[in-house]
Amino acid sequence: MAIIEIKDVAKSFGSFKALHSVDLTISDQEFMVLLGASGCGKTTLLRIIAGLETPSTGEVWIGGRRVDHLPPRERGIAMVFQNYAVFPHLTVFENIAFGLRMKKLPQADVQRRVNRCAELMHIEQLLQRYSGQLSGGQRQRVAVARALAMEPDVILMDEPLSNLDALLRLEMRAELKGVLAESKTTTIYVTHDQVEAMSLADRISVMNGGMIVQAAKPVEVYRNPAARFVGSFIGNPPMNFLPARPAGEGQWQVAGQTLPGPRVKAAEFAVRPEDVQPASSGFALEVRVVEPLGPHTLVTGSLEGHSFRAVLDSNLVPRPGDTLHLAPVPDRIRWFDPETQTALI
Ligand code: ATP
Secondary structure, rough: OOOOEEEEEEEEEOOEEEEEEEEEEOOOOOEEEEEEOOOOHHHHHHHHHHOOOOOOOOEEEEEEEEEOOOOOOOOOOOOOOOOOOOOOEEEHHHHHHHHHHHOOOOHHHHHHHHHHHHHHHHOOOOOOOEHHHOOOOHHHHHHHHHHHHHHOOEEEEEEEOOOHHHHHHHHHHHHHHHHHHHHOOEEEEEEOOOHHHHHHOOOOEEEEEEEEEEOOOOOHHHHOEEHHHHHOOOOOOOOOOEEEOOOOOOEEEEEEEEOOOOOOOOOEEOOEEEEEEEEEEEEEEEEEEEEOOOEEEEEEEOOEEEEEEEEEEEOOOOOOOEEEEEEOHHOOOOEEEEOOEEOOO
8 A cells, every 4th residue: 555645845945945835645556647837846746755855844654654754765666757767788677677686586586577567568579688779768668667677656757758759658658557557556757748647647736836736637627727827737728718897796797798607706717718619699709810730620819809719620710800709618617716816616
């Protein structure tokens, strides 16, 4: 069992606060992705869990044991980082066996574990090759196999696919997901790639400015962002936001339309570009740019002076200068508090 508990962890580098009071519990065998823009503190949090960085305050618990005072090797974790740290002068076999030899495991066990992990990562035919003679994707597999061979309770990964080309990334993403589910480890995976996060995670922790803004299932993060930041960060293109003026109890005036909404003093309207549909009335979008993208058409335009994007059926190809009437799908409309920037409903 490897539940990971991060309790009130903060980290300062001099006067700069990289992490502000992070609380997060990761369940046994869960695949947790830390997602956020560059500099938001993802790697710092991962390094604190790994024991490569000391928290300024707070505690880290792994499997019911407080570990923040323990060195990395005593935490029951394995790590795969962006620069794979695969030793070029060793064979693939010896690279995968490296940690097992350090632990002085009997040769038969080393052989068995290396073979099994090499099979899992589809590199069994490369075992005698030197790592210096491998492609980036193959080296990546060796790094993952080496981590799995340790049979750790926890695997920590920091952007492990970022050096691969797009196609290989896609392939490795699917493989990793399968292999890690099978290995029954608890995984924490750092990325700034939202598609990778959505596809891999059981839950995503969206980070911003050294804080976790929302930790939830991918579909929840996508459909019900807890904060404006989440809606503006996740989704390609991201959510549209429009100012709303009160128009009576629970009614709001948004870009010329009256819409039902929350019974509060101030609210901001939000809807995803794919959650609007052509209609006979509705928002009157002045079309500026039309991008036929194959599966759909992306339209960028202006709504009463505010930029707005719509993802439409690929059969629909308006022209710049057209006025397009669009109605938001009622149950996909979201509202945010303009002051706290948090979700209202
Ligand atoms: P990236 O995706 O670019 O790696 P990140 O979200 O992983 O970003 P971190 O590496 O955790 O970000 O860094 C968070 C903040 O802390 C950044 O502003 C970074 O400059 C700062 N920081 C990290 N390590 C140190 C350090 N050793 N000394 C000073 N500042 C640091």
